[in-house]
């Protein structure tokens with residue numbers, strides 16, 4: 111075991127190999143999918159590792175250990191969705207506790223907070239987490255944590271994990287980071303001072319749009335124990351088959367993300383030269399605070415590119431005329447997906463909230479896949495070429 115670990119010092123190797131298996135009697139190179147809900151007790155008072163699969167399953171536990179190793183944490187937990195993971199994490203707090211949250215976090219997380227956790231008397235204050243003064247000012251005597259996403263969705267605003275963790279530590283708060291957009295390949299928040307990392311593993315970790323899953327990783331043992339209690343006690347665990355799909359997805363994370371990154375850079379370059387495009391949101395574009403923070407704290411600018419078409423160009427027409435890039439929500443998979451946030455992912459926001467969040471009718475979000483970039487660019491080009499400029503509609507003008 112020691113010698114195997116010595117050969118696994120590099121992150122990309124860890125992705126492929128994970129921890130070695132010692133319970134495998136067949137020589138199989140992959141952990142088996144243990145489809146067993148229950149386990150034999152040799153004796154009534156035997157101390158068994160596994161007794162019931164909600165409490166522990168060898169396939170799921172393998173993935174959980176792998177996630178803990180990749181995020182440089184001590185314990186990982188796999189859930190039946192990203193929201194189930196976030197629910198379990200926020201459930202470590204008690205009624206009356208206050209949490210500072212990013213003001214543009216994932217919509218489903220907002221819904222969970224506003225329509226569920228507030229009923230259980232957790233308190234929340236939304237702030238722009240890039241604004242460190244605003245974060246400081248939002249801290250109250252009953253504040254227990256700061257929760258945010260390093261890259262926001264869909265405008266890719268970047269928050270410094272280091273700076274937020276520093277503020278949190280000074281006030282004895284936990285720092286919780288949703289690392290879905292970056293993955294441990296591009297950023298390991300625990301190394302930058304965070305206490306808990308969560309993921310929608312449905313996105314890049316799974317990577318193939320074929321499984322819904324969630325993850326939480328922690329360093330501290332006391333927090334791990336509370337989180338394990340919630341995982342087992344509430345019971346939204348990841349199935350053995352789905353655990354295997356995430357395990358398999360993770361093995362190719364480095365090669366997939368390298369291609370996502372290079373494709374995204376090429377697409378940004380292409381869009382910068384198109385007269386129909388008004389503005390591009392991508393942390394890899396120099397000259398912004400987002401670029402500075404991302405350059406200092408990540409190993410890449412991610413695979414999501416958002417952009418606005420100029421007023422008068424219809425985004426609906428643009429996305430519907432694409433032939434290769436598919437119109438769908440979700441992100442982080444091998445295939446490129448495009449969507450209109452105001453109509454699709456962020457449709458739950460009122461027009462006023464959309465406006466305040468910068469989500470205009472001209473905004474498009476592209477999850478860049480790993481296809482040949484020439485085909486992706488040709489598809490974007492043919493759809494842009496078909497657009498004819500019209501007088502801006504009233505809503506477009508208001509919306510800008």
Ligand SMILES: *Cc1c(COP(=O)(O)O)cnc(C)c1O
Pocket residue numbers: 191192193194216218219259263288290291309310311312313322323324
């Ligand atoms: C998709 C997503 C979630 C929710 O995860 P599910 O797997 O859909 O439950 C949470 N956070 C971010 C950033 C996401 O993109």
